[in-house]
Amino acid sequence: MKRKFLVAIAAASLYMGTASAMRPVTIVDQGSFFAGGTMTETPGRMDFQKPLNQHGQTMHGDHAYVFYQRPANAKQYPLVFLHGAGQSAKTWETTPDGRDGFQNIFLERGFSTYLVDQPRRGKAGQSTQPAALTADTYDQFWFSNFRVGNWDDASHSPGYFDGVQFSKTKEALNQYLRQMTPNTGPYDAGVISDAMAAIFEKAGEGVLVTHSQGGGIGWLTAIKSGKVKGIVSYEPGSGFIFPEGETPPPVKTTHPMGDLAANSVPMADFLKLTKIPIVIYYGDFIADSYTKEWNKDGWRARLEMARLWAETVNRHGGDATVVHLPDVGVTGNTHFPFSDLNNIEVADLMEAWLQEKGLAE
Amino acid sequence: MKRKFLVAIAAASLYMGTASAMRPVTIVDQGSFFAGGTMTETPGRMDFQKPLNQHGQTMHGDHAYVFYQRPANAKQYPLVFLHGAGQSAKTWETTPDGRDGFQNIFLERGFSTYLVDQPRRGKAGQSTQPAALTADTYDQFWFSNFRVGNWDDASHSPGYFDGVQFSKTKEALNQYLRQMTPNTGPYDAGVISDAMAAIFEKAGEGVLVTHSQGGGIGWLTAIKSGKVKGIVSYEPGSGFIFPEGETPPPVKTTHPMGDLAANSVPMADFLKLTKIPIVIYYGDFIADSYTKEWNKDGWRARLEMARLWAETVNRHGGDATVVHLPDVGVTGNTHFPFSDLNNIEVADLMEAWLQEKGLAE
Numbered sequence: 009m010k011r012k013f014l015v016a017i018a019a020a021s022l023y024m025g026t027a028s029a030m031r032p033v034t035i036v037d038q039g040s041f042f043a044g045g046t047m048t049e050t051p052g053r054m055d056f057q058k059p060l061n062q063h064g065q066t067m068h069g070d071h072a073y074v075f076y077q078r079p080a081n082a083k084q085y086p087l088v089f090l091h092g093a094g095q096s097a098k099t100w101e102t103t104p105d106g107r108d109g110f111q112n113i114f115l116e117r118g119f120s121t122y123l124v125d126q127p128r129r130g131k132a133g134q135s136t137q138p139a140a141l142t143a144d145t146y147d148q149f150w151f152s153n154f155r156v157g158n159w160d161d162a163s164h165s166p167g168y169f170d171g172v173q174f175s176k177t178k179e180a181l182n183q184y185l186r187q188m189t190p191n192t193g194p195y196d197a198g199v200i201s202d203a204m205a206a207i208f209e210k211a212g213e214g215v216l217v218t219h220s221q222g223g224g225i226g227w228l229t230a231i232k233s234g235k236v237k238g239i240v241s242y243e244p245g246s247g248f249i250f251p252e253g254e255t256p257p258p259v260k261t262t263h264p265m266g267d268l269a270a271n272s273v274p275m276a277d278f279l280k281l282t283k284i285p286i287v288i289y290y291g292d293f294i295a296d297s298y299t300k301e302w303n304k305d306g307w308r309a310r311l312e313m314a315r316l317w318a319e320t321v322n323r324h325g326g327d328a329t330v331v332h333l334p335d336v337g338v339t340g341n342t343h344f345p346f347s348d349l350n351n352i353e354v355a356d357l358m359e360a361w362l363q364e365k366g367l368a369e
Numbered sequence: 370m371k372r373k374f375l376v377a378i379a380a381a382s383l384y385m386g387t388a389s390a391m392r393p394v395t396i397v398d399q400g401s402f403f404a405g406g407t408m409t410e411t412p413g414r415m416d417f418q419k420p421l422n423q424h425g426q427t428m429h430g431d432h433a434y435v436f437y438q439r440p441a442n443a444k445q446y447p448l449v450f451l452h453g454a455g456q457s458a459k460t461w462e463t464t465p466d467g468r469d470g471f472q473n474i475f476l477e478r479g480f481s482t483y484l485v486d487q488p489r490r491g492k493a494g495q496s497t498q499p500a501a502l503t504a505d506t507y508d509q510f511w512f513s514n515f516r517v518g519n520w521d522d523a524s525h526s527p528g529y530f531d532g533v534q535f536s537k538t539k540e541a542l543n544q545y546l547r548q549m550t551p552n553t554g555p556y557d558a559g560v561i562s563d564a565m566a567a568i569f570e571k572a573g574e575g576v577l578v579t580h581s582q583g584g585g586i587g588w589l590t591a592i593k594s595g596k597v598k599g600i601v602s603y604e605p606g607s608g609f610i611f612p613e614g615e616t617p618p619p620v621k622t623t624h625p626m627g628d629l630a631a632n633s634v635p636m637a638d639f640l641k642l643t644k645i646p647i648v649i650y651y652g653d654f655i656a657d658s659y660t661k662e663w664n665k666d667g668w669r670a671r672l673e674m675a676r677l678w679a680e681t682v683n684r685h686g687g688d689a690t691v692v693h694l695p696d697v698g699v700t701g702n703t704h705f706p707f708s709d710l711n712n713i714e715v716a717d718l719m720e721a722w723l724q725e726k727g728l729a730e
Contacts, residue, residue: 032441034395038473039463042547050506056521059510059663060625064522067506068546073459075436080393096492098434102400112399130492131457133550138504141553143497145411145428149420160417161425185429186403189494190553192502264421302420 044203045071072203073132086120092220096130097123105175135193173348201228263306282326291341405564406432433564447481453581457491458484466536496554534709562589624667643687652702
């Protein structure tokens with residue numbers, strides 16, 4: 009059997025022209041579904057002979073879309089992956105330079121995976137609210153904000169950070185910038201966390217893995233669903249929630265999107281976050297102190313807020329850990345540690361944490 | 370080994386709570402990528418300290434998104450699946466009532482699969498052109514247009530056709546209506562077929578499987594790429610292309626979107642479509658003659674046009690076949706034969722055709 013697998017690996021590598029293909033995985037089930045969502049209706053009575061008149065017709069929207077895979081002999085808890093702002097489930101798939109993302113890495117390690125497009129994004133694009141899509145040009149903003157480098161016209165190049173864990177080929181950058189996909193309706197944390205809770209109703213108990221803006225959604229999901237057994241959050245960017253009366257003031261930053269404010273929730277809700285283990289990871293190129301280098305400063309503010317938040321969770325009896333990757337010897341990471349060049353090392357850290365918390369059995 | 374697989378099937382069925390789960394498949398490679406697309410730029414010079422000013426910044430858009438899977442011992446030609454109007458690659462995945470769609474069925478039969486979100490749709494949402502999304506309520510129009518039934522207020526029910534191959538559970542209808550996802554930019558057949566040709570450059574020679582509006586894109590793709598070795602088209606809905614000078618007049622119909630016009634291309638382009646085998650399938654509930662039942666009539670017009678088109682291809686030395694499924698004893702099919710209740714039978718027909726044409730080896 010082993011010999012056959014090796015032949016298969018060689019064939020797959022030739023096929024896609026990549027240096028590294030996934031290890032063969034036997035899939036016993038895979039598929040997709042929509043979860044959550046609502047329905048709107050135009051008042052009036054519909055007439056079959058006038059089908060382009062909207063009176064009496066409905067529209068189903070605001071659901072999440074999920075693609076799941078279950079490997080043979082899967083571990084008990086599936087991993088449910090939620091992307092961040094401007095992204096889709098593509099975040100977790102093949103990396104921009106063509107290597108395995110967390111989807112394949114964790115399938116290979118025996119975990120079921122659920123990849124989500126949140127409501128009003130990607131394959132879950134049908135929104136009950138209208139939206140104006142403006143085709144704006146913000147590649148260089150996102151590139152710098154995601155800490156791949158400081159892109160500036162003066163250098164006529166992307167200005168990659170020294171030691172950054174990101175391929176410098178043109179095609180990797182091309183693939184990376186095409187990962188962005190717009191909101192098809194207003195961003196609404198309540199709508200998204202409702203749909204996420206509905207996913208856990210279908211998937212059963214599992215571990216939620218979030219990225220960036222998805223981090224805030226993750227806390228809300230765990231409040232809404234008792235089926236979230238743990239949370240791994242990569243670089244949560246906003247939506248930190250504190251108990252009413254314990255909410256810190258905004259953290260000042262030079263980031264163009266402004267100072268980072270925290271939100272309040274009733275204590276009873278907050279305490280639900282003390283019942284599950286939570287780990288938060290941040291990458292490299294984050295400032296130590298206030299600086300005009302707005303991208304490094306914006307993430308400094310987020311890392312500071314994450315530490316305040318974890319302290320608050322733990323003070324109330326919880327189990328939240330913040331890991332700044334350079335502090336544990338893992339360097340060069342951007343805002344996307346799970347797809348960076350060292351993502352196997354990043355996955356090893358996550359899997360070790362899952363094992364420590366009894367979530368990888 | 371067989372015994373182990375049976376155990377795995379049972380586990381998978383329990384897991385999703387469905388009656389039928391996929392047969393275990395060993396995947397030797399899977400992943401995703403973007404293909405084609407362009408880039409726009411706002412004139413001027415960017416300033417790193419003013420990242421929300423668009424001057425000098427770019428945007429990458431108009432690409433297709435593809436998720437591919439390669440099973441062990443895969444057949445030579447992958448199947449590249451393109452959805453229709455208002456849909457995404459979800460079209461080919463789990464059916465609305467939770468059974469295997471063509472993605473799993475053909476993986477199980479040893480084909481590599483490539484599932485596409487076309488430019489300005491789904492995970493390929495970033496468009497270089499703006500769009501206004503209006504959150505319209507058209508569920509009942511689409512339901513009737515897709516020939517699941519004649520939905521009318523008077524009956525207070527969906528009005529399913531007698532014998533329709535569609536589950537009558539509420540959840541199947543809910544999942545079905547949520548499959549729609551909007552254009553995030555103007556529909557542009559040139560942009561889409563460019564991206565489809567770019568997919569074949571990455572995937573290599575393969576068979577293109579299209580649905581509905583994707584049918585017209587399929588013909589254009591085969592003109593642009595010599596790597597399209599055959600086309601299977603389910604219910605092509607528009608974009609039939611004839612050689613200049615041989616274009617028929619529009620086919621009259623009571624469909625609210627109007628009479629069905631054909632397009633013209635230079636003879637040299639048209640002749641490329643005579644070099645590959647093509648099969649076109651239409652389902653049930655299509656009128657025999659002009660009728661005010663606009664949904665059955667719109668598809669009558671399309672079936673008539675498809676027959677005219679195939680005759681033209683064959684008159685010029687091609688190999689195009691139109692199969693009206695009821696004519697071969699396959700009844701009850703909607704506009705989505707590949708996800709209808711009898712989709713195994715529909716897949717059998719497709720696979721037999723691929724075998725006959727030497728495309729399933």
